[in-house]
Amino acid sequence: MPCASGGLAAQLPAGHVSVAPRWFPRRERATAIRLVTLANLVGTAIGMVLPTALVDAHGPGVIGPLQLGIGMAALVAGIAYPLLVTDRPAGVPVDLTERELETHGMRHALSVGPFRRYLLAIFIGMGVFKGITQWVADIVAPRGFSATDAGNVGAAMLLGGVIGSVSLSAWSDRLDRRVPFLVAGLALAAPAVVGVALASSLAGLLGAAFLLGFCLVSLMPIGMQYAAEVTWPTPEGTSNGLVQLCGQAAVVYVALLYALRAPDGSYWPGLVLSAVLLLGGALRFARTPESHEHHARATTSSMSPSGTSPSGPSPSSTGPGASLQG
Numbered sequence: 001m002p003c004a005s006g007g008l009a010a011q012l013p014a015g016h017v018s019v020a021p022r023w024f025p026r027r028e029r030a031t032a033i034r035l036v037t038l039a040n041l042v043g044t045a046i047g048m049v050l051p052t053a054l055v056d057a058h059g060p061g062v063i064g065p066l067q068l069g070i071g072m073a074a075l076v077a078g079i080a081y082p083l084l085v086t087d088r089p090a091g092v093p094v095d096l097t098e099r100e101l102e103t104h105g106m107r108h109a110l111s112v113g114p115f116r117r118y119l120l121a122i123f124i125g126m127g128v129f130k131g132i133t134q135w136v137a138d139i140v141a142p143r144g145f146s147a148t149d150a151g152n153v154g155a156a157m158l159l160g161g162v163i164g165s166v167s168l169s170a171w172s173d174r175l176d177r178r179v180p181f182l183v184a185g186l187a188l189a190a191p192a193v194v195g196v197a198l199a200s201s202l203a204g205l206l207g208a209a210f211l212l213g214f215c216l217v218s219l220m221p222i223g224m225q226y227a228a229e230v231t232w233p234t235p236e237g238t239s240n241g242l243v244q245l246c247g248q249a250a251v252v253y254v255a256l257l258y259a260l261r262a263p264d265g266s267y268w269p270g271l272v273l274s275a276v277l278l279l280g281g282a283l284r285f286a287r288t289p290e291s292h293e294h295h296a297r298a299t300t301s302s303m304s305p306s307g308t309s310p311s312g313p314s315p316s317s318t319g320p321g322a323s324l325q326g
Helices: 002-011 013-023 026-058 060-084 107-111 113-143 147-175 179-198 202-217 219-230 234-251 252-259 269-287 289-300
Strands: none
Touching: 002 113, 002 147, 002 289, 026 060, 026 269, 107 113, 113 179, 113 219, 113 234, 113 252, 113 269, 147 179, 147 202, 147 219, 179 202, 179 219, 179 269, 179 289, 202 219, 202 269
């Protein structure tokens, strides 16, 4: 069941990123995306805890009815959603700029340097997060921690992710900045990974796990809005589909962590390498411009001698980079 919930979770985010610009001004979009990310995390946490609790209370026979009930609820929700929910508001003065779906939207997105840097950052961050969540029991066992302690480490990571998604996305919206939060998340995750690898006390281990979840999970809602803004006029669904693809490809990092185990079975070599990669990703992304700065530079470089852009209006005035006051 956790595997199934993880597969569903991987399919959810790209759609809500394409809807957010139609319903919310720019300063509220990362907050809107963070709420869906929060719901995703809460659903994942319930999927990890509830089956075990029900099996302990009622025996393995409860799993079949539980799966059937979840499936029926999902079916009802899937039918009701398109009937009851619209993808755009009626008569609300927010950014409703219509754009044709570009036949070369994916090519355009991949041609944007800041977007490629974000893909690298999300590959590293999600790879580290998935690797640790996959092998958490094996990571902490050589230091004498129990399976219960390993479960608490996973819970601490999810709790940190929930709080990070809620607080940092709102702060990013208020400041109308994305890059500093992404850089800080990568940089602060590095010592957290080292803590998970080497902490000898349960308190230190849980603290490091909380910080790791707080830093890495917040990369998704803030970064997905940044990706949508910086790749304009590529549709949000296309740019964030690439983000999701990169995040799913990071599963190869799970195998890498396993392959890099020390002779005694500990995972510290791979985790220390993870910390180095996170710091490198932070340094690389630190030179990345905000989306409106990127579009301003691109518009300036494409200006004709007469002072007008041959490609039409500036994305900063019409696209996701436009700063709308709600």
